[in-house]
Amino acid sequence: MIVAFDIIILVFLVIAAIISLSVKDLLAAAMVFGIYGFLICLLWAEMGAVDVAFTEATVGAGVSTVLIVATILNTRRKSTD
């Protein structure tokens, strides 16, 4: 565990979270959410929790992005707020 590396990833994590919340285009928000998933996977792998990182890489960054995109394509693409 390297503290400087941790802090860099955490800063990117916060930025990705804020962007995915504030973007109006929901498809873009879904993609940024995938980036968020990869960053948190990176953080866990770097902290030594390899099993959790693996789960996050498969579920959070992989399948859930596909599911969100499938849902958006069947509903609306623009956010109202």
Next chain:
Amino acid sequence: MILTILSVILIVSGLVFFFGAAVGLMRFPDFYSRMHAAGKGDTLSTLLVISGFALYQFRDIHDFSHDWPVLLVVLKLLAIVVFIYLTSPTSTSALADAGWEDGIDPVIEPGRENHLEDDCHRTPPSSPQP
């Protein structure tokens, strides 16, 4: 020692290509040229960086009969390279096709022809899809 230097050279050149891909992504004028910068730069730099890692692993081999499991790590790294070479160009191609079908026009210098139009055609809205 030589192995370390070689692997560092490979990794650094990979990072240079990564930087080129990032600059191209920011600076190029339209979707397709950005796509080409990102796709090509990414693929080549991943190859260079991961082969640098693989070469670095050989440093740990002192006595082959005892240290041979290191080769398994090298094999896994090479498998990653093979997968990136399969998937990265495919995703770039799929993205470029999707952009074209979505109606994104390339930026073309005045006086030059758009050769993309030769390969791809505009179907009238009413005609059945081929």
Next chain:
Amino acid sequence: MKAKIFASIAVAITGAVLLYAVTDFPNFGDPRSPANAGVEGGSPSASLYYIENTYRDTKVPNLVTAILADYRGYDTLFETVVIFTAGMAIFAILRVLRNENAPSAPSPDPEASNRTIDGDHHRIIVGITCRIAVPLVQIFALYVVAHGHHSPGGGFQGGVMLGASFILIALSGSLRDALARFSEASYIRLASIGILIYAGVAFLPLVFGRNFVDYGALKGLLGTDGEEMARSHGIFGVELGVAFTVMSIMFAIFANLSTRGRLKGGL
């Protein structure tokens, strides 16, 4: 706008409380924190017990797998049931079985361009690559399921990867291709069979007069040398059940979400 201000205030207050709570945490890796050293004067901590005894008890080098599937097997059984229930809930809400007059998928965007790529070049490129990639993904997923004892991974991750391989078939070709390989009847059956495998492996020790999820009792049934190896094999059986359920539910959720429950057409 009013709702937004209210939400911001609520988020700010919650965040402040959470940050205040974080100051009470022990330091990262503190050997004297309650989780690592146990309550002072009380019993030694659980994590210390796991670190010292897991390999001796179960012959599984990966502590996480052993804790999830053996020591905390009861929790994991119901985590799997939660996933199964989520999949069934989505199935119950979305799946359209008879009513053909229900609103269909949205009509294509009128502003969309009418350009197409000449021929099927791009479909060939993507299709061939996915045909090469899908078997490799599935083999790696099976490796992850079976090798969870020794390396990161296990039933959940391997199951998600297996489900993702079918989703990849559906995305690169059509949902019909994927459903031809993994039909609706088979994924519902396989999801239930996965739960049944888990519950069955967990139930078997009761037959031998031992506790639920005490796989050591399966020593005679599996013909292993000691109870440790029986526990290791029991963990593998449980992981297999989790993998079946998660694979089926992941694909079921995708198939229902992408077609509005019709399982026709698709993205």
